[in-house]
Amino acid sequence: MNGTPSVETIEGELLTPSRPPRRRRKKARALRGDDGRIAAILFGPTGLILIALVAVPIGFLLFTSVTNFNQRSLFTGEFDLVGIKQYTTVLADKTFWFAMLRTVLFTAALVLGSVFIGMYVSQMMTRLNNGMRYLVTLVMIFAWAMPNVASSIVWKWLFQPGYGVVNWLLSRLVIFGDMVNTSWANNTTLALICIWLLVIWQAVPYIAITLYAATLAADESCLEAAQLDGAGRWRIYWQILVPMIQPNLLVVTLLSVIWDFNVFNQIWLVSQGGPAGSTSTIGVFTYTKAFVSFDIGQGSAISVITVVVLLLLTGVYIRNLLKSGEDL
């Protein structure tokens, strides 16, 4: 946490949450004759597994997306090639577009919510004394560590119609009226709010802690100089600190986009995508197509489209990684 994390260290931290500070190697070693052979022996088993369990399945996904593979095919092994029909069906399907739009909007709401709250909390942490800061961190680690299946179950209990404590508390507030028997999962807006709160609850700790670490590493003299020049706190934050921690902020945001776009468990367990599919994001929509109605061909096509959309959304991140790929 001390030392100045470069973009790379922070990136590393996101993917490898607890690795020691990296030391850049002085020089790339020259390619030696037997390097390739040894590397092949060491990497061999991993390579075979990744080919068998990832590459082949992905190829197979592309293949099933042009077939009419369905529940019957699972038993008989029979299916027909249908060309791009699955894709045209999906792209003509209004529910697909609604699910996609919903996913993009919900992802935006989740990313904005968690990043802004995370920024606020990280700023708050810089102004606390040690005891309070320790308490805040500890509390956040609980929220962070909870498996999302468990927190989804807890959420359902918190928002339970009849006996949910949140329903009871909101009813005490009077402004919302009597909400004791409100069923959150049966109302599109309420279900989305409920899931939004759940995901935010789990996402903020990671963002806040990463940004706090970045803030500590930022050059303090700049901030002090700005303060002496009489800049307001708001301005110091947005015009001086934010540009300084921008690399970290960017990485946190992009990772949030990936994670939030793929949120599945929380939605599946809280609302099952209901009522009437109105809270189903693209992940839930795909799962339902492939594993509830067992229209696997179409499910595959949607998966392929999702991967493409996700690649477009995260293209920047990947391209930056490729650019800094010297020591990949």
Place this chain on the structure above:
Amino acid sequence: MATTIERRTPMRADTTNNDGGAMKAKRRIRWDRVRSSIAAVVFCIIWFFPVYWMTITAFKPRNEVMTATPVFIPTHWSLQNFRTAMFQTQFLVNLMNSVIVTTISIVVSVMLAFLACAALTLYRFKGRRSIMVTILAIQMLPGTALLIPQFIVFNQFGLLNTYMGLILAYIASVLPFSIWNMRGFFLAIPVDIFESARVEGASEWQILRLITFPLVAPGIISTSVFAFIAAWNDYLTAFTFMKDQSKYTLPVWLASFSTPTGTDFGGQMAASVLFSLPVVIFFMIIQGNMVKGITEGAVK
């Protein structure tokens, strides 16, 4: 006189202004701290409440779980809910499933990741970079992209509803992540160590076993913990692959939790505690350093 005063006034005004500024700044800092502390307390209450509510619900006696007015500070404590969760459901069987599947997939993944990382960081060869990029890209795939084809293939090979199928699926998702996680530890080793070992005539295998392994041991431990959390928490794959209740892992058990007496929130919360506890403990252990770092960083 008047002129001197006039001349001095701006100067004095300046100094008082500066003093006032410093005092103002000090007061502002103190005020900042008070205000932030209040915000922090509110934040802690909101963020901790779900965990608190889960825990106290789990320890409440059955008749105090569902009450018209929630009981915020329970006066009676009971282990009834834990007994229900553990002995009136498939908990023990499902726990065993989780332990078996998680352990095997972690051991295999971490071992392979160690070898693969050695290959990718200590040796130079063609295609190294593209392998790294591919491994990174795999982690961005949405869950269903691998789930659908794996389901079909595993169905063909009779691997659905078996430990083997689930273990293979977990290796596929945990291995790439483990490689990324371990990579930093390998890169932190100074290259000179290897060079001098080679000069001394050590074989590549000896270097790997006697030098690299001990040096990256902390990385292996941290990777194992993260791999454990990933496999232990997985719901989607286990839910899709395992059809018999006796084959469920704990997340599926928790999500479909029901006792002979119907919906039982006390039991569900006890089940959530039982399931989350190992993860929270492991998480605390590995993130303990982080918390320490954060609190110490503040002292500077």
